[in-house]
Amino acid sequence: MADLVADAQIHGYSIKREEEAVRRRGEGTGRKGGFLWNLSILLLLALFLLAGPSFAQTKKAKALYDQANKLFGERKAREAIPYMEQATKEDPSFLDAHLKLGQLYEFTKQYEPSLTAYRQVIQLQPDSPSSGVAYQALSATLLRLGRYADALPYLEKFQAKFAPQSMQAKRIGRQIETARFGLDALAHPRTVDPRPVSPVLQTTPSQYFPVLTADEQTLVFTALKPEGDEDLMVATFNGETWTPPTSISSDINTPENEGTATLSADGRTLVFTACQGRKGYGSCDLYVSRKTGSDWSPPENLGPTINTGSYESQPSLSADGRRLYFVSDRPGGKGRRDIWRSDLGTDGQWREPVNVGEPINTPFNEASPFIHANGQSLFFASDGHVGMGGYDLFVSDSLTTTNVATSSTVTQGSALARQAITKWSVPTNLGYPINTSEDQASLFVSASGKRAYYSFEEQKDGVSQKSRLYTFDLPESLRERVKPVSYLKGIIADAKSKKPLAAMVELIDLNTNQIVSRVQADVQTGQYTAVLPTGGEYALYVSVPGYLFKSLSFDFTQKSQGEGVNLSVPLEPVAGGKTASETLNNLFFEYGRYDLADKSRTELDRLAAFLKANPAVSIEVSGHTDDTGDAAANLTLSQKRAQSVVTYLTSTGGIAPARIKAIGYGKTRPLAPNTTDENRRLNRRIEWRVL
Template sequence: MANFVADAQVHGHSIRGQRSRGIRGRFLFMLPLLLFLSCPSSAQDTKAKELYAQSIRLFGERKAGEAIPLMEQAIKQDPSFADAHLKLGQLYEFTKRFDAALDAYRAAIRLQPDSPASAAAYQSLSTILLRLGRYGEALPYLEKFQTLFAPQSAQHKRVARQIESARFGQEAVAHPQPVDPKPLSAVLQTTPSQYFPVLTPDEQTLVFTALKPEGDEDLMVATYNGESWSPPASLSPGINTNDNEGTASLSADGRLIVFTACQGRKGFGSCDLYLSRKTGADWSTPENLGPTVNTRYYESQPSLSADGRRLYFVSDRPGGQGRRDIWRSDLDAGGTWNEPVNIGSPINTPFNEASPFIHANGQSLFFASDGHVGLGGYDLFVADSLASTGQTIGWSTPTNLGYPINTSEDQASLFVAANGTRAYYSFEEQKDGVSQRSRLYVFDLPESLRERVKPVSFLKGVVADGRTKKPLSALVELIDLKTNQVVSRVHTDATTGQYTAVLPSGGEYALYVSTPGYLFKSMSFDFTQPIKGDRHAGTGIAMNVPLEPVTGGTSAKETLNNLFFESTRYDLADKSRTELDRIAAFMKSNPTVRIEIAGHTDDKGDAAANLLLSQKRAQAVVAYLTKAGVEPGRLQAIGYGKTRPAVPNTSDENRQLNRRIEWRVL
């Protein structure tokens, strides 16, 4: 996953703003200028000067193959001709003969080791060595190179960054991460290159960017059946065009996509972000995210939060900290994207950041950067949200993902599965320093990184009418019971009723499924305590949700799963407020509805005591609702004790289910 992938964001619109030139090619665009501007100041032999001049002329005519022998003859004629050694190195580098180029640069340096005239040789030699990952060899040249500049000069500081990278790279290679990337599947390789993979939390739907032989980039989709991947297909004829679409991001339910398009569509700048929604099997016509998100500058490489309500992306708009920075925009309650904010330091640097990926946990941000210390070029990093710790808004100091996830090549992007165990990326195959093709790979995340990425579980299923089984369009909300704040808010598919909701680890959550005309369904998830068998640690839970209509004959009833009492007590715990407020809101929006609040216990203990406890618990709920403004005449409290178990009292798990509060429409 080197230069080609890093540069081909959308074909022809690279991270650096230029077409990829392949490995070692980062500085080659300067060679013609260097060759013509320099003069053979160190030549002593007239014949050598003539050969040198002929070689320069031929290269100016783009005849590098013919220029090289003449430069070699000039050196043979005058071995002390330092400038000829330098130009020969540049010619070798231009033709991708890197070992020969290194020898030529070394020769130039040996002739004038302390002269500023050797600066170009030091620069090119150390740059090639760094791009080859030969950090130990590069260090002494870099350290000598640095002495040619004043300590406070820009050149001195630039070389200092290279020295820091060389030392970091040397240490990283000496202590590699235990990773073993494997090709994802040969069946996906239907085009010359594939890159920027994104997946749904169940890892069964894959969307990626494919480069076609004609140079067009499209978004492709493939599905996994538990054993193999399907052949990739175009994501949608309404999304893919004859121009380029790429670098997509999916919401957790796979029904919202944001992608980049740089040509063809009417936009605001060089590259814009577009959004499409899936209903049933169809994607909507892509919408430009508008002038708040898109500008006349460059916007690309989006990453959506799991619920699709927060968007990270890359832009070079004014107001940033560097050339290209990571920005963030939130979707407000009215469905409008807010003014983007720069996520600031320590993520963004004076250089370039790229390809942000916010993990499904909403806390782990992966991104690429050439501004942080790494192994060379763009490296991949991870940082943690400080907001989740309660300290402050911001991010922790980024951590380099290490070798061999990062190498001396550019690493463009990484996708980490919701369960935090696997990572997907693209690896670029090269030949003689030229990018050949890019393929999708997967590897198990090493333990050191798994500890950084909190896994998330997810619920998926279908919401339907409990009586007719007709799929329903419904709202699915996840609430943090400690803060009473909405963690996630998604809608079911209006056609199929399907939903996917992410469940973060480490907290207590209430999940509500609701739609007008039906009792809401409440579910409770406690991830603060270890679960037997680690059931919820990054696993998926299939749960179809039948909703009971308020009217239609038989009285509708539901269990209130987020009401909490101390054992043998009837005082409502503070975290019950979320559920109680939901009931109050339901009653206010359904002013003609009357309900029964019913208390139930298990079979342990004295029957009379259980009956009294269940009655008092039901009355406590009614008291709260009355205080919240619900008319007392619309509420009825009754305790049933142990007389109406939901399931047989044959286990602790069943007894817990029987200790409950239900509400029923009268």
């Protein structure tokens, strides 16, 4: 499991595009390999140029050395190696030849010979400037290979050559931290058993950056095609197997590169990255497409608030699609590339992004943020936090609100839903073998917190061959960190005509009266998916103008495991003749009392808002009990509870008393036989209906 997720877009360049950089300019969206190849070229050229004059005892050794350098400058690294090898044989004390031979071996991923060459430099002249380069290269290579115990002695000797507070000593100190962390991580591995998602998905040379809907039924990923084009592909799970992947849409995929996508929980909002071929603002921009029925809309650039002349990529949407995390190197960041966040306003426009700040962002690079469906756990990659080398995966938790909705009122006169997630826990390294000495760049964790998805890079002789989509069960130690969520999905339709309705579905925290999420059902199909966090009490409201709203109650205070619920919701039209009653499921009374609990305000504010939106409507509020206790007492209690609702609506909600009447029915109109505790709970209720 050498590299779980090394493909995801860290640097924003694709392999193919970088290999073709001599022919045309452009940036891809998915993989890092080509960029690192060119970066290695530049670094080695710099080292070659900065090494100073070379000293050889024989002209033949010098000529061989010069010929090797010439070939490398022509991007012929492998052809250069025999000449440099021969130069060291002609003159075994030729220090620069040994050093550059090690660099050539390293560049061509022949790591064992490169280590031997670097050690030879140190042995020949341990105190020369060239030995410093050898110490640096030797220890860095050992770290890259995960040989932390071998790297530590060289790092400690190298650090001793510099003043304790110097930049060089601090840089080496970071490497020493990496070696020590790596040793400890290897000694305490997490239980991880990776397996391919499905061979059915392997229709292109490489697949990477997987994202899924909350129900894990729809998978979108980036595919690298044989011609070098990156496209977004989609596959669905039919209950047993995955369907063969297909292009997500001809309106989204083009002959240029599209990739690193993110989906809302219902799979109907897609944000992705494109770096060329579209009219944009910078090197890479973010685009959005929305799904109606089975069709995706033509992508739209997210605009100059999100996209700038800098680099924007690697998006991650909150479950309801109203909060966006992404990576940018725009001015005002903490480091090179930082994670930023923006909220979608009630006007449908993205707000000015804010830097998520410390302790997540560092002076180095952060990449590939993924906000879990709980809106609270942020997974990301970083080469700035202490890890096992290169990019490691981390998780940080929100320490303030878990809200992911836009700033808007729950109902008229109620509190605003707070937006800012300003504080985060100190990031936790996900540990070995999720992280290794190789780069790990992205991870997707299911809504239930049980499974993780990533791309695994198959290698041969240290060279990446292809990427495949893998999954593993999240270790128990990490699963405890991820607050699971349930999801509710189904179809919303007119109760009489069965016509699908584009209803608004809102989840509200009953303890704070704040919106947790807001999604809209598909206008063509009526389908919806809403995420339900565990660990709280929530009211879920389904509403559309011209219909009675439906209220549902979910008590997850004792729930620790996320699971899905299928629930189709019929809505009764207001003007539909005899209107069926609706139960107010989020009213709360103490046993045997009629005083409304404070958390009932959410429900009552909803009913007041409905009445204000429908000024010609009058309603009856009815109270009901089970058969426990004295029938006369139950009748009185039911009347008083109904009257408590009416009193709130008139005194606090501002509804004219003539529009509402209260009536108590006691135990006379049960919904179910009073034979079980659950049936009795159903019978204890407050209903309302249009008169």
